[in-house]
Amino acid sequence: MEKRGSVGMPRGCVARKKLIWYSQEKKKRAPVMREQHPFKWRHFQAEIILLCVRWYLRYALSYRDLEEMMVERGLSVDHSTIFRWVQAYAPELEKRCRPHLKACNDSWRVDETYIKIKKIWFYLYRAVDSAGNTLEFLLSPTRDAEAAKRFFYKALNMTARSASQTLPHEECVAQLMSLAHPHTTTSVPRVMNVDKNAAYPKAIADLKATGTLPEAVELRQIKYLNNLIEQDHRAHQTAGQARAGLLLV
DSSP: OOOBOTTSSBHHHHHHHHHHHHHHHHHHTSOOOOSSOTTTTOSSOHHHHHHHHHHHHHSSOOHHHHHHHHHHTTOOOOHHHHHHHHHHHHHHHHHHHGGGSOOOOSEEEEEEEEEEETTEEEEEEEEEETTOOEEEEEEESOOSHHHHHHHHHHHHHHHHHHHHTTSOHHHHHHHHHHHHSTTOOSOOOSEEEEOSOTHHHHHHHHHHHTTSSOTTOEEEEOGGGGHHHHHHHHHHHHHHHHOTTOOOO
């Protein structure tokens, strides 16, 4: 004989209804990245979370290194928790900090290096200005003209968005309208310094042919001018070896 609950319904139906109600409530209360309260429902204070995320992104530390460092400071934080913090807050930090970065100049140094992520080798494309300020980076499984073109598209669009943060309203609208058009850009370098990689001239020629890059932009393949970014690659390669699980794209 089937057992029934207090309201005359089969116990199986009551259990299913309770399970559905619990799952709905759990979804409502799930930790969500909110613009005004990004740390709501977190078990740790915002200062601790931001400290771990900043140390991981800034220095060549692994998640277990940060776990040990927190234990030394009297906090028990699992390395998997720090991993989830980085995945949740690193993109948001990048989005909020980029408009406040130091303005770059119009002399770019572009180069690529290799980095291993999850036992797979990738090419890391990077661009800095003549003062050493990082402009943009891109991970690519290939090292060819198409990869270089993708990187230049990303760098040009990002620098245009960053520059629009400090412009008057009318010029800011013009910047955004130009970004919506695939063949125009307003924040462009005066000169690009690259190495002897044959993919760069082809990529630059394609960008000029489509109108994305003005004809006046000079391409210089002089190796010693790229010493600044080539020396800076060492720190990124060391950090990448310690962060085998981090995807930068």
